[in-house]
Amino acid sequence: MRTSIATVCLSGTLEEKLQAAATAGFDGVEIFEQDLIVSPNSPESIAALAAELGPSLDLYQPFRDFEGVDDEQFAANLARAEAKFQLMKRMGMTTILLCSNVATATIDDDEVVVDQLRRLGDLAEKYDVDVAYEALAWGRFVSEYARAWDLVKAADHPRIGTCLDSFHILSRGTDLSRIAEIPGEKIFFLQLADAPALSMDVLSWSRHHRVFPGEGAWDLTDFLTRVAETGYAGPVSLEVFNDSFRQADTRRTAVDGLRSLRWLEANVTAARTGSDPVRLDLQPLPHVSEPRGIDYVELSTDALGALTRQIHQLGFRFVGFHRTKPHVQLWRRGQARIVVTETTEPGVESAGPAVDSAESGDPSVEPASPAADFAESGTRLRGIGFAVDEADAAMERALLLSATEVPRDQAHDEEVLRGVFAPDGSEVFFANGTGEDPQWTDEFGNVPDDRQSAIDHINLAQPAHHYDEAVLFYTSLLALTALPSQDVPSPTGLVRSQVMSSVDGAVRMPLNVSPDHSTNALSRGAGSSGETYPEHVAIACDDIFTAATTAVARGLKFLAVPQNYYEDLAARFDIAPELLDRLREHNILYDRDDSGEFLHFYTSTIGSVFFEMVERRTGYHGFGAPNAPVRLAAQHRRNKES
Amino acid sequence: MRTSIATVCLSGTLEEKLQAAATAGFDGVEIFEQDLIVSPNSPESIAALAAELGPSLDLYQPFRDFEGVDDEQFAANLARAEAKFQLMKRMGMTTILLCSNVATATIDDDEVVVDQLRRLGDLAEKYDVDVAYEALAWGRFVSEYARAWDLVKAADHPRIGTCLDSFHILSRGTDLSRIAEIPGEKIFFLQLADAPALSMDVLSWSRHHRVFPGEGAWDLTDFLTRVAETGYAGPVSLEVFNDSFRQADTRRTAVDGLRSLRWLEANVTAARTGSDPVRLDLQPLPHVSEPRGIDYVELSTDALGALTRQIHQLGFRFVGFHRTKPHVQLWRRGQARIVVTETTEPGVESAGPAVDSAESGDPSVEPASPAADFAESGTRLRGIGFAVDEADAAMERALLLSATEVPRDQAHDEEVLRGVFAPDGSEVFFANGTGEDPQWTDEFGNVPDDRQSAIDHINLAQPAHHYDEAVLFYTSLLALTALPSQDVPSPTGLVRSQVMSSVDGAVRMPLNVSPDHSTNALSRGAGSSGETYPEHVAIACDDIFTAATTAVARGLKFLAVPQNYYEDLAARFDIAPELLDRLREHNILYDRDDSGEFLHFYTSTIGSVFFEMVERRTGYHGFGAPNAPVRLAAQHRRNKES
Structure with a gap:
């Protein structure tokens, strides 16, 4: 064509x-x-x-x-x-x-x-x-x-x-x-x-x-x-x-x-099912199905102690260090896996479950690549591993769709993982999904964990002018579906939220575009960077109160939820006073839809990342959208205090 | 109320x-x-x-x-x-x-x-x-x-x-x-x-x-x-x-x-004309009529030589230095007056036709004032003097409408001029319009100039989120009217242009809101200042070719107009070849409406200011909007080259 x-x-x-x-x-x-x-x-x-x-x-x-x-x-x-x-x-x-x-x-x-x-x-x-x-x-x-x-x-x-x-x-x-x-x-x-x-x-x-x-x-x-x-x-x-x-x-x-x-x-x-002759010379692409799930999320950090302590507070178990990359470690909670890469060690520039840093400064990476300006410092969401039916086909399709490959080497005896840059600069890796623990986790040692827990969703902040690009990227490369977008009020403007999801809900990624603060400057022609909007990883669990109790015992600082919120909750829902007390006690938020209930709490933010723990009861489909303004306001206050 | x-x-x-x-x-x-x-x-x-x-x-x-x-x-x-x-x-x-x-x-x-x-x-x-x-x-x-x-x-x-x-x-x-x-x-x-x-x-x-x-x-x-x-x-x-x-x-x-x-x-x-009782306790404001015209525009500069040379190239005559403020000088071309204030002299912070710098750092200026973040460096449009029927009433009205007064002193024997900050940080001064040369010009010496020339319009760049505020500001303080807004394409986005005008056209101010480049950054959360969109002062003359010839003789560098533009002009309008040649020769742009013709040229930009010379023939009403993309593209190229 x-x-x-x-x-x-x-x-x-x-x-x-x-x-x-x-x-x-x-x-x-x-x-x-x-x-x-x-x-x-x-x-x-x-x-x-x-x-x-x-x-x-x-x-x-x-x-x-x-x-x-x-x-x-x-x-x-x-x-x-x-x-x-x-x-x-x-x-x-x-x-x-x-x-x-x-x-x-x-x-x-x-x-x-x-x-x-x-x-x-x-x-x-x-x-x-x-x-x-x-x-x-x-x-x-x-x-x-x-x-x-x-x-x-x-x-x-x-x-x-x-x-x-x-x-x-x-x-x-x-x-x-x-x-x-x-x-x-x-x-x-x-x-x-x-x-x-x-x-x-x-x-x-x-x-x-x-x-x-x-x-x-x-x-x-x-x-x-x-x-x-x-x-x-x-x-x-x-x-x-x-x-x-x-x-x-x-x-x-x-x-x-x-x-x-x-x-x-x-x-x-x-x-096309008809037999009409077509003269457009149409070329197919390797087929991809929706991902089976999220294999892992990778965070890079210059605050290793604070980040892993928070991960541990959320009930994650330490699996091990990567056998050849001492700056990379793996944590898991059931099927939720977090790869943590420390970036403060000298010479450590690139990351991933099994990454060699040799090519990460490769000048062959085209300047238009989203990765070009991606900040290396701080704590941030670096990449996501998706479990797909055929990783090679997915990668081939991604490249035919003009995605830029993440430069990466691995040792000869390590799992070959390939990935591309998403429009926001994060890395998307494709792994063959088997339903079992992925092969590459062997490189960190084997810690069985049959708890009912997984990554529920990953919330990504998008650069404003690349929002549509992001929708097409996840649709065309990963066969995800765009749900209707929503505007969420924050103290500094409306946040546009667009969920990309697999039909079965195994992969859910709200993409958030923040209001633009750089034009908030009073002087003509000036720009300012404004507030950073954090991203987050939400972990699904089967008992949020147990998770919260564990977290408290391990010293987690919850994002504080206002009392006014609980009073409004009581007015809006017919909710048992004992449940309301327990929610209030643990700073847990609550929502309900036609199918079920949603209970969730947030951690404080490290760098540009925080966590959410969620429990979905009897098929609740959403993300607690009515509670998002509460979170955004609390984070705004924290930002102003710090 | x-x-x-x-x-x-x-x-x-x-x-x-x-x-x-x-x-x-x-x-x-x-x-x-x-x-x-x-x-x-x-x-x-x-x-x-x-x-x-x-x-x-x-x-x-x-x-x-x-x-x-x-x-x-x-x-x-x-x-x-x-x-x-x-x-x-x-x-x-x-x-x-x-x-x-x-x-x-x-x-x-x-x-x-x-x-x-x-x-x-x-x-x-x-x-x-x-x-x-x-x-x-x-x-x-x-x-x-x-x-x-x-x-x-x-x-x-x-x-x-x-x-x-x-x-x-x-x-x-x-x-x-x-x-x-x-x-x-x-x-x-x-x-x-x-x-x-x-x-x-x-x-x-x-x-x-x-x-x-x-x-x-x-x-x-x-x-x-x-x-x-x-x-x-x-x-x-x-x-x-x-x-x-x-x-x-x-x-x-x-x-x-x-x-x-x-x-x-x-x-x-x-x-209200009815006699129905009203219980709202309505308070009037001092009445203002539309301004009679623009008394002067004030530019502040750290490039005095380059700026005054360009003003001189445009046919302005030097009137004199202010009698007590050696860093302030006045230039005129008929009824067009430009006050130039040099900012590079040590201790010179404030300006105006007769300004004392003592109070300009006054801590009593409320922080919400538009002036708070206004950059002092470079060459910029600092203020506009409007000729109004009753300056005292206009000022009183402005203050009752919550405008912030520009801190300013004058010597006992000088004209009292008072003004307020506009939403873009520029200064709006009110002078009693008499139809004669304004009183304050005596402070610079008297140089009669009966040429048919005046300030045709002033194009102001507005900070994006204060656009609506600006419309109300000029409507409520100066009784200007908002004409329908237009979008003008530039190589880096659409520029929203909103003309504020007096009904008789004596005052015309296109307000331009530039596309936001700060969100153009590829990395998440980052901001960059992007390009500066310049403002300009347009001078009306009665013979643009004579003005252009004078300007050439004095060495003016015109903003270059592409040949492709003239070829398109020839295709669009039935225009005499001789006229087309003269336009091309002088980099003059051309437009036509039902009433008449518009001929205009642009200078290069100094700091954030450039000039336009315009000739309106037989009642042309617009601003050459079809030509604005040509100007924006040429300025964009200059920006990239410099």
Whole structure:
């Protein structure tokens, strides 16, 4: 499948955009007109740069407000078109996007429009240009793809075809069945965008909130399948207007975009059941199923004593040091495993269950990698090991999806573990899940532990402008599902929380995007780092009161829960006074849904990590969201005190 | 008028919110329940703190999902209400907000609801509590204020009244005439919010986009007038859910909120023509008309030579040094005046046309003042002098609207100029406009200059979370009007541009909020300052080619305009080739609207300031918005090169 991306998806100058698209591996680009206009480089030199870098120049866009006008206006519009055709010729470009008229159309008459399209086609013929006519969702008279196609069909001109854009079609909830009527060769271009399910005017939705396929709410697999089955053989191109993408690192956005197309292509390959010939040359990806569970979480720390003491207070048992890496140790509580890597020893830079530090400063790691700026100091969540059906296939898929491999060596007699960087800079490792203790734990010694305990969920803080990238990353690499997002109030702003989960709940990861404090500065142009939002590991247990009692005996400092909270709890729920007293005594929070109950407590924070202990009773599904503001407020107070 | 504010409007802990409301001068607060629940302080100690600080506790809110339920649910709801009444008693609170049922209502029957409200009233009576029943715009069965009032009226219980909330009423576009039916004493509470005109689902609009009165699109003056004329005598309270306010400095938000109420109160006072008795005790403010124009703009600089050279290149004439402040000098071009203050001399900290530095480090300046963090270094736009009808009245009004005065002394024989800090930290000075050269210019010597030139507009960069505050500031202090906002694409994100203007165009100030680069960091929790977005002063002239020629002769470096821009210009407009050549030759940009033409060029940036020279032909009204991306891209390239 030929991949393409509109330059408007990316931040930076036109030259930076071309470079980013090429580096990510796109076959082509759409030139967004304004990017060219503001460039100091001539059309010829832009074309030469593209030729040198690789991507073809697939589409010049947009050409607006052309058809459905009176004769005088039409003459002016035709002159305007000719100027653009001449420009395209200088760049060797042969396809232009014509958007249905928004601003100047006065004549809603098929005959007039068809005639004007045909005359545009005659002009385009002189310049060897194909015109791809697209119905904008907010076009004055033409706003539906089927109407645009009817007009193109009636124009019956070899230089006039249609452009299908998933945003303009899916945003209107239009019936898709008429796509099958369009011969593939009359679809001159295909633009894809996904979008979150928002209830707002379609223009604002389109201009600010589009995302890459897999990052929104729409079924792009079905859409692309329908287009592929027309026999369309051209580029599959991304056109996304997104306020965050405009600000984000352009190289990362390009990688994110290509990942979305590779993932979509594989989905279409897998989903197709019909025997219609398809000319898109679709490539599959190695299949992954949802992870069976979380093998381990790895924390790196410069406060080894404080961290392991807290882990021990939570009932974890020390398993051992890694047999060849003395700075790495393993703790477990039933099936919950925490690898702790000490970073303060001289020369210790890299970590993992069996890691050699030799390559961690490898200059071959591309600068766009999320890991590039990842702080090494402090206590932080470094990585997660996922138990998957086939680790090799998962890794191969991850690399085909443009993930960056974590540089890592292991001794010849050690388990081979491979992993990639997630958008937040944490490491994702794939291990073959067997249902037994994983093989690599032998490298730490063997301590059986059949307690009913596991990692319940891992809460990850995400950098603001890479939120959508993170959703697609976990969806496409690990087959996780995005649950509806929620806003959680904190004393310093709303925290957007998005749970990525396996259907069976074996893997649950709330991704949290914190409010941006850096713009809280009072002075113009200044920035400040603001508060750090911590991440946490939640451990499931079968008796939270026993866990709490053990923790108290071992000296754990709980995150304090206000008395006001318990008074409100008593007002909200019909809850036995004895239970309420026990909750209060241990700083345990409580929630209830239709299925069951949720009891949980928090530890204080070390570095940027804290822990939660949870007990789920009779199938409670959530994460105690009503209690999150209590936690955030308590942590905010601690931050201010410290 | 008694002023009040809901704690949910403000960021921080409950204690910080109370402090901020008290410091700003609010008479009371609404306690948002969650703020109390997450507080470690008891209800009694919160009440004691409020008593110590000043504000009364006017409303406990919200109480949700009470009425229209079956008997079993009703019993539980009544128990929940009793718990809250008990809590309120501990805090000495006597009014609770009851929102119409959203989640649990199953019975849409007036008789049932009226009976349930009445029984709630009986319970409330025991605790000396008044219940203010409010129709939420998305209530399950009750979503209109008139329906809520009908139910309250039918309940006919001394403890059951209604609450009017401008958001829930105006967001639905409901007819307001029935407000007049409600006796003032049955309106138990009044909540005000404004909102921008957005086309989106009302729940999202309400939860994220409310703003203070005067910062949105609604006519709150009319709304409050209607409520006042019912005889309502209670608090006028702000309830605003806003993502930015949740992140902003809580003290500044509180000041902004009080300003909105004082401004609204004065508007109602001025607008009232009826003779209906009003019990709100409305206070007027000194009247201001729109400014007659901009007297001067003041730039402070540590690069005096480079800055004054550029000013000279633009055709300004040196007027003189200030007679007692050798670090201050005046330049003029017709009616355009630029005061330049050098900041590099030792001991020079403060500036202005006749400024003494003695008080500029005054510790009495409250910490919430926008000036507190204002950088002193570099070249920046320090202040603007506005020519107003009555400077003393304008200053008095500004202070009554909680603006912070700029500390400043002058010699006994100098013009008294007083001013306040704007939200972006710049200084706003008020001078009596006479149509002649202002009095204070005598302090620099007198250089007549009758050239047709003036300050056309001043483009100010705004800190992101204080955008709405800035709109209200210029509206309420200077009677400027907010034009519709626009998004301008730059290589690093969308710039939101909001023009504040006088109706006659004598004062035009585009306020620009830059995309936030600080969250562009790849690592978690990190912040970076990113690019600085410059501000600029635009000078109107009557012949841009002569101005450009002079500038070239004096060695001005223009901001370079790409050739691609001129080629596009030729395609877009029917423009004479000779004119196009002249534009290209001088790096002049061009735009056209229905009224006329706009020709303009830009200088390079010094510090955070650059200049624009503009010629408006036959009544062009805009600011060359289509050309702004060209400028932003060119400046972005310069930034990257330097």
